[in-house]
Amino acid sequence: MTENKKDLIKSIVLSIFDEEGPTPLIYWPSDIDEASRHLIAMKTISLLMGDAIYQDGETIDGINYFGILPFPDIGLNGLTYFFLISDENSRGQAKAATITILIDERNNSFFYSNMKYLRILLDKTASNVQSTLEYEKYFKFMEDLREELNQFTSELKDPFFSNRKLKIIMAGLDKAGKSSFLKGVKKKYSEIIKILPTKGVERSDERIFEEQNSQISIWDLGGQKQYREKYLTNSKIYLYNVDLIFYVIDIQDTKRIEVSIQLFKDIINSLRQLDEFPPVVICFNKYDPDIKDSKQLNTIIKEATYNIKKQSENFFIKVFNTSIFDHYSLITAYSFGLSQLSPNRELFENQLKNLASKINARAILLINDNGIILSSFSNISEKVSDKVFEISAPHFQTLYKTFKEFKLLKQDFIISTGMTDDSHNIVFKKIHVGKYNLYLLLFIEKDSGIERIETFLPDFSSNLIELMNTYL
Ligand SMILES: Nc1nc2c(ncn2[C@@H]2O[C@H](COP(=O)(O)OP(=O)(O)OP(=O)(O)O)[C@@H](O)[C@H]2O)c(=O)[nH]1
Numbered sequence: 409m410t411e412n413k414k415d416l417i418k419s420i421v422l423s424i425f426d427e428e429g430p431t432p433l434i435y436w437p438s439d440i441d442e443a444s445r446h447l448i449a450m451k452t453i454s455l456l457m458g459d460a461i462y463q464d465g466e467t468i469d470g471i472n473y474f475g476i477l478p479f480p481d482i483g484l485n486g487l488t489y490f491f492l493i494s495d496e497n498s499r500g501q502a503k504a505a506t507i508t509i510l511i512d513e514r515n516n517s518f519f520y521s522n523m524k525y526l527r528i529l530l531d532k533t534a535s536n537v538q539s540t541l542e543y544e545k546y547f548k549f550m551e552d553l554r555e556e557l558n559q560f561t562s563e564l565k566d567p568f569f570s571n572r573k574l575k576i577i578m579a580g581l582d583k584a585g586k587s588s589f590l591k592g593v594k595k596k597y598s599e600i601i602k603i604l605p606t607k608g609v610e611r612s613d614e615r616i617f618e619e620q621n622s623q624i625s626i627w628d629l630g631g632q633k634q635y636r637e638k639y640l641t642n643s644k645i646y647l648y649n650v651d652l653i654f655y656v657i658d659i660q661d662t663k664r665i666e667v668s669i670q671l672f673k674d675i676i677n678s679l680r681q682l683d684e685f686p687p688v689v690i691c692f693n694k695y696d697p698d699i700k701d702s703k704q705l706n707t708i709i710k711e712a713t714y715n716i717k718k719q720s721e722n723f724f725i726k727v728f729n730t731s732i733f734d735h736y737s738l739i740t741a742y743s744f745g746l747s748q749l750s751p752n753r754e755l756f757e758n759q760l761k762n763l764a765s766k767i768n769a770r771a772i773l774l775i776n777d778n779g780i781i782l783s784s785f786s787n788i789s790e791k792v793s794d795k796v797f798e799i800s801a802p803h804f805q806t807l808y809k810t811f812k813e814f815k816l817l818k819q820d821f822i823i824s825t826g827m828t829d830d831s832h833n834i835v836f837k838k839i840h841v842g843k844y845n846l847y848l849l850l851f852i853e854k855d856s857g858i859e860r861i862e863t864f865l866p867d868f869s870s871n872l873i874e875l876m877n878t879y880l
């Protein structure tokens with residue numbers, strides 16, 4: 409592309425929800441037409457706000473979302489930050505606001521590739537805006553933002569990359585089960601029993617959707633001593649630019665847990681030196697169904713978790729217990745990791761949260777055709793909702809597929825009663841979101857019938873269409 413770097417940022421808009429609804433308060437360039445700037449204000453605020461979302465006693469600090477929204481009507485894509493400005497005179501004691509940076513939709517990858525820095529810039533500007541109610545001051549904050557963006561884009565070597573590349577690393581000692589984990593997630597069971605120790609690195613690609621903006625490659629690092637040493641000494645090649653790490657520990661190999669934690673420490677230190685802080689998913693693997701109640705095993709996991717977290721200051725760490733004999737355990741850990749790569753994950757959660765409040769759902773999973781959990785929401789304890797879904801999700805998917813195959817299912821949903829307590833149902837519902845087939849698994853109050861769900865689904869689906877296109 410011959411485009412000038414200086415022209416990368418097409419527009420910047422600060423919108424506020426005031427008496428007249430979503431209003432573009434400050435915008436650049438000053439000649440952006442009225443219809444376009446209203447469209448931007450409208451879409452960013454209304455999609456994110458939901459009804460009364462900030463009136464249920466939450467503090468406003470917790471409410472801020474990033475997301476990438478398409479504006480096909482004007483050929484632009486926006487990176488939006490949604491936040492609240494406290495204001496005693498407003499409904500709910502706060503005003504909803506968004507700051508949106510817009511670029512040509514063909515340059516979408518600019519957002520994905522520079523997310524970290526752009527988030528910092530937007531976050532800073534929003535904090536400034538939140539600090540005062542004097543609108544005049546906002547001009548200066550927005551002007552500062554524009555200047556910093558200009559500075560940033562002019563220093564970029566090549567802002568017009570065609571594709572966002574993501575790198576996922578599987579690491580851990582030899583025989584921890586890394587390669588088996590990847591096969592298990594894909595249900596390639598016949599290949600699991602043939603797996604040989606990985607030599608060097610084995611690379612593969614991940615596709616969550618037929619079409620996605622990002623290219624995801626997975627590096628399965630061989631865990632034998634000679635390979636470990638190689639990737640630690642050549643960390644610039646192996647650990648550089650990594651977006652996500654799965655660290656797999658064989659918890660049945662009790663003698664080597666210390667060794668595994670030491671390797672983890674070495675990897676973390678290498679990452680620090682490279683100034684890389686990717687999210688890390690820890691899998692305590694070989695947590696097989698027949699031994700998961702073992703006290704000894706769970707004590708080992710507790711101690712190891714403590715030791716790992718102690719090493720990982722400034723890293724985001726999430727821990728899962730996994731086993732190839734429990735497909736859902738693999739899927740939850742894997743899905744959680746992938747969802748960390750989505751710049752829109754907060755927007756998805758917000759959509760699920762809004763839907764939940766309308767249909768009295770206690771917990772919701774949004775699942776794609778391959779069983780990957782794209783997003784989840786729960787307003788009950790994580791333990792309870794995890795348990796409910798752990799028991800029901802795999803069954804529903806199998807049931808649904810079987811019913812469909814035999815054409816037994818007229819509707820697009822299955823309701824299960826009596827699976828949990830008397831006051832709740834579990835509903836599994838297929839939804840169409842643009843070109844995507846998705847599934848909702850709902851843990852829902854009994855008196856909230858399927859009609860109620862159907863009423864709110866069209867809005868929910870149409871909001872998701874836009875977000876799906878920029879999920880990854
Ligand atoms: N019981 C049990 N065995 C497992 C599990 N996952 C993997 N295994 C077994 O552990 C052994 C090692 O698995 P791999 O997937 O080759 O381990 P790896 O981490 O890729 O090993 P390297 O490639 O040498 O680094 C195989 O015999 C697997 O069948 C699990 O969840 N439970």
Ligand SMILES: [Mg+2]
Pocket residue numbers: 586587588604605606628629630631
């Ligand atoms: Mg392997």
